[in-house]
Amino acid sequence: MNDHLRELYQQVILDHNQYPKNFKKLDNATCNSEGYNPLCGDRISLAVELAGNVIQDIGFQGSGCAISKASASILTTMVKGKTIQEAEKLFNMFQNVITRDVGTDVDDMELGKLIVFAGVRQFPMRVKCATLAWHTLQAALHHQNEVVTTE
Ligand code: ZN
Numbered sequence: 001m002n003d004h005l006r007e008l009y010q011q012v013i014l015d016h017n018q019y020p021k022n023f024k025k026l027d028n029a030t031c032n033s034e035g036y037n038p039l040c041g042d043r044i045s046l047a048v049e050l051a052g053n054v055i056q057d058i059g060f061q062g063s064g065c066a067i068s069k070a071s072a073s074i075l076t077t078m079v080k081g082k083t084i085q086e087a088e089k090l091f092n093m094f095q096n097v098i099t100r101d102v103g104t105d106v107d108d109m110e111l112g113k114l115i116v117f118a119g120v121r122q123f124p125m126r127v128k129c130a131t132l133a134w135h136t137l138q139a140a141l142h143h144q145n146e147v148v149t150t151e
Contacts, residue, residue, distance in 0.1 A: 009119035016070035021077050024059040031143055035062075035136030037128050037150040042068035046136045053083045065129055067120065072133035074113050084141055090114070091134050098127050 029047035036043050042064025049057040058080050060072045079087040098120050120126045128150040139148045 006119060009116045012074075012113060012116045013066055013070040016073040017066035020060075020069055020073040022059050022073065022080070023061065025061065026057055026059045028057070029059075031140045033136045033140035033148060035132045035139070035148045035150075037064070037068065037132045039125060039150065040065055040068065040129050042129055042132050044068065044072050044133055044136055046072070046133065046140050048137070048140050050084075050141075053085075055079050055082055055084070055087060060133065064132070067126055067129040068132050071117065071130045075133045075137060078112065078114070079137065087137065087141065091138065094134055095131070097121075098130055 026047040026049055028049050030050045032045065032047045034043070034045045042062070044060055044062035044064065046060045047058070048055055058076045060076060062072075063069075078090055082090070094114050094117065097114055097118050117130050120130045132148075132150055135148050135150065
């Protein structure tokens, strides 16, 4: 990771950890899901308000490390207003970013803020923190109400 990306990574993670977006309860949630990462102790509960196929609103609550919280915060800003299919496409791109070399098979421009999570790749333990919110979103959208764990 170059210095620029490392700086960006730290700044974005710290910002979202300190001032998480959409950190709220939803009054009109149509689906909910809980996620748990036992390796780190991260817990997140995610609520989604679907209008047809569109994610009208989304909120998360819970407690965990800075990476899990920042990832959940960024997730909510990116999928809000998107369709379920678009959200799943983002999830796939996100998984590419944190498991492969960026720039080889993913479109950097489309990634937006997700690119900062490329830094997580060097720390396999942290990959689970970063993906927890995304797995929890998948479960919510597919109406699986059991607790998702990263194990
Ligand atoms: Zn964590």
